[in-house]
Amino acid sequence: MRVRIRLSWLMIAVIASAAGLVACEGGSGLQSASLGVFPIASDLKVGENRLPFAIIDKDGRYLVVRPAAIRVNYHPQDSSDPRRATASIYRQWPGGRGVYVTEAVFDKPGIWLMDVTIDGYSGTFSAGLEVRSQPRTPAAGSPAPRTPTKVAVAGEDLSKITSAPNPDPAFYSISLADAVAGGKPVVVSFSTPLYCATATCGPQLDELAKLRRQFRERASFIHVEMYDNPHEIQGDLTRARLADAVKVWGLPSEPWTFVVDGAGVIVAKFEAFTSADEIAPALESALAGSGS
Numbered sequence: 001m002r003v004r005i006r007l008s009w010l011m012i013a014v015i016a017s018a019a020g021l022v023a024c025e026g027g028s029g030l031q032s033a034s035l036g037v038f039p040i041a042s043d044l045k046v047g048e049n050r051l052p053f054a055i056i057d058k059d060g061r062y063l064v065v066r067p068a069a070i071r072v073n074y075h076p077q078d079s080s081d082p083r084r085a086t087a088s089i090y091r092q093w094p095g096g097r098g099v100y101v102t103e104a105v106f107d108k109p110g111i112w113l114m115d116v117t118i119d120g121y122s123g124t125f126s127a128g129l130e131v132r133s134q135p136r137t138p139a140a141g142s143p144a145p146r147t148p149t150k151v152a153v154a155g156e157d158l159s160k161i162t163s164a165p166n167p168d169p170a171f172y173s174i175s176l177a178d179a180v181a182g183g184k185p186v187v188v189s190f191s192t193p194l195y196c197a198t199a200t201c202g203p204q205l206d207e208l209a210k211l212r213r214q215f216r217e218r219a220s221f222i223h224v225e226m227y228d229n230p231h232e233i234q235g236d237l238t239r240a241r242l243a244d245a246v247k248v249w250g251l252p253s254e255p256w257t258f259v260v261d262g263a264g265v266i267v268a269k270f271e272a273f274t275s276a277d278e279i280a281p282a283l284e285s286a287l288a289g290s291g292s
Contacts (some may be wrong), residue, residue: 033227034058037116037127040099040272042252046109050099050211051085052272055116055125062097064090069119072102074129077111085114093273094203101278109133129188136250142270144186146177147225162223163194164182164205165183170212171223176245179220180264185286186278187211187219191255192226192247195237196281200273204255210276211283218287259283262290 019120040052053070055063072085088100106112112129138145150161152172158164179186189208191201205223212221227233228241247258259268260284267289268282 006036008034033046034123035063035125037114037125039114039127039129042271043135043137044104044106044129044130044131044134045051045139046106048103048105050101050270051104051114051129052091052099053114053116053127054097054099055118062093062099063118064098065118067100070100071117074104074105074106074112074114076108077113077128082115082159089277091236091275094200099272101215107194114213136252137256137269138249138258138266142266144180144258144264144266145248146180147248149176149243149245151175157231159231161191161230162225163227163233164202164223164225166196166270168205168209171208171221174220174222176222176224179222180260182220183262183290185262185283185290186222186260187257187283188222188224188260189255189257190224190226190249190251192230195233195240196254198272201255202214203290204257204273206281207274207276208257211279212274214280215283215287219283226251229251261286 034057036056038054038056040054041049046049057063067088069089070088072088073082074085077083083105085102085104088102090098091101092098100290104114109131112131114127114129116125118125148170150163151174152158152169158167158169158172176186176188187208189204191204193205194204196202208221208223225243225246226246228243229239233240253271255273257270257274257279258266259279261267267286268279270279
């Protein structure tokens, strides 16, 4: 069976961008630059949303400035009434890259525009956002799907259940279904380390490992490979079959990470690479709610 075509977050951002790279006219004391704002969010919904975005120049370099220098407004495409997003937080990515994370609340579905201004730069940098009535992926506040996933068996080659070059058996010691039903919080990361479009899936597993060392036995930590047959792909994704769990959770890209509380309810979800520092508060909240 041919694997479905999935877009990386960057491809989605390029398609959704309302203006692409914006060339700004220089002003007195201000830099003129061709910058693009790329939302890293393929599943925005009506209500509150985490909204990561990158600022990239025409040469593909990621802009890094003080978060306080960035202001984000957003509005429906058919309205000029702006809403102010929360203050942006800078999050370091692997390879010297970095993104900014803010929060936005949408009150209706449709196409919205986000407008970014940066201290020291002239003009406004804009991008488009698609907002749905209901998310495609499981929403925070909803029960986590109790999906069976592959479990490591003593003596079995782990390449049959993960594309990680040096897999940690601890991430495959329990099925996701059993973990969600087990009464402890769960952090589950869906990714494909060897075939990741953004080369962040391996680093995402490193962040999962940091969380496991920090919280130890207080929560379950699970990696779910995006593909059912990683050992058969051999670099040719036409051979790949999506894992059943990926289909059930409706994931359009990778990596995705979810935090589930002890009652089996999703308390937070994170699209694309997310540091352990950003995930940890959600896990601490889940632990506090379960009395752990």
